[in-house]
Amino acid sequence: MLKYQAIKEGLKKQIQQGVFKVGDYLPSESDLCTRFSITRTTVRKAMEELLKEGYIEKQQGKGSRVRERQTSLGLLTVKGFSEAVGQNIQTEFLQKPVLSVWTSEILFPVSDHDKTEQCLFFERLRMVDNLPVVLERNWFSGAVLPDFLKTQFVEGSFFKTLSRKYLIEVIGSSQELRAERAENHFAEVMQMESGTPVLHISIRFVTNNPQLTIYSELYCNTKKYPVGNSYFL
Amino acid sequence: MLKYQAIKEGLKKQIQQGVFKVGDYLPSESDLCTRFSITRTTVRKAMEELLKEGYIEKQQGKGSRVRERQTSLGLLTVKGFSEAVGQNIQTEFLQKPVLSVWTSEILFPVSDHDKTEQCLFFERLRMVDNLPVVLERNWFSGAVLPDFLKTQFVEGSFFKTLSRKYLIEVIGSSQELRAERAENHFAEVMQMESGTPVLHISIRFVTNNPQLTIYSELYCNTKKYPVGNSYFL
């Protein structure tokens, strides 16, 4: 194992396990140098990677601080979601996590390995001011998530739960987008007129555990809240 | 100016101007060290940035090679576009670049500065097997693009033209997505039934020239060809 990799993984694990919490400062670079008997170059390489992967932010003169990880995975978010503080946002479980089956609703091809495992499923409705905005349906293998069905979500977030309780991180994603008509069942749940255009987002999340891939199908009413993203070098 | 910045900008300019072409190898790191009387660390920092910005790719044992720049800006592409070699892809100008006006069709707010400048516009239709897939409408200030209306597109690409002829690079983007009904005019151009869902993508491209922002509105028929992207750490 390369030295900078070891430092990086060590720090990452401590962040994930909560030894360093969001907002905490990591030991300074010179601290780490003496502590592990290595040079600044090596320490800085490790920190550089943590920065690139979204775990920390640096400030000259102050230090490196753990931040709420945002993968910057080119993912789309509902505009006005989470950032819009004044908004009245609710999340409602239409189906809490249960044992289910691999279904053809999943538009990305399910891997042969996944097909041989049990399939877990849950479904949520995201609302702004009591208006349904996103219907979110998720499927994934439960093989590497012991006791997931009995687990409480960390801060209401699926991905935080994977990170804190199972040390699983999302390391990649593929998305496909389609404009479709809201059909009977969806139209009703989403409180849309049947036949209204709905934005259908299919996502495959790849994690650092090769046994866990997450398949999500999102249905968005973009009338009042378009989805979007930004990216700057 | 920092040394690594100077090296980086120098190499970047030479790449943009075609001194180093796609596929060419840049001088080796030790070459650059002696040539500019600096150390490996500094050269490597410069190369690192060029890598991150998508200008080069590195191979241990061989060297650093200029590659076709792909910004990895979290942008969406039509699935099967450009990668699908067997496909029969055409691009048709519905409107070649002309002097136009800032219109309310642009969903992102047009900056006050842009509003005071002349507005250029062009419109293209992308087709696969003679089936319209994307209608693309673009607006931007012509202030910093002398003779743009008389300019031929480099390899049929707007962005390559900006890069090669004006040394302007896209450094960021914001996107918004909406599912809408194809209305009369669009439905006709796109050869879709009126009222069919269409994916509307609004993009604001930010460039390294503060005077140039590009506003694009794309309308996609996702029935056969969904749009999408992938991202991996």
Next chain:
DNA sequence: TAGTGGTCTAGACCACGGT
């Protein structure tokens, strides 16, 4: 003023690709 991250020097050895 002390401590932090940012830049830079001048070396060394290694892993990889091609001759």
Next chain:
DNA sequence: CCGTGGTCTAGACCACTAG
């Protein structure tokens, strides 16, 4: 075998933040 990029050492000085 040589040249390439990848890792690492042991220093130095600078720019920024805060007490």
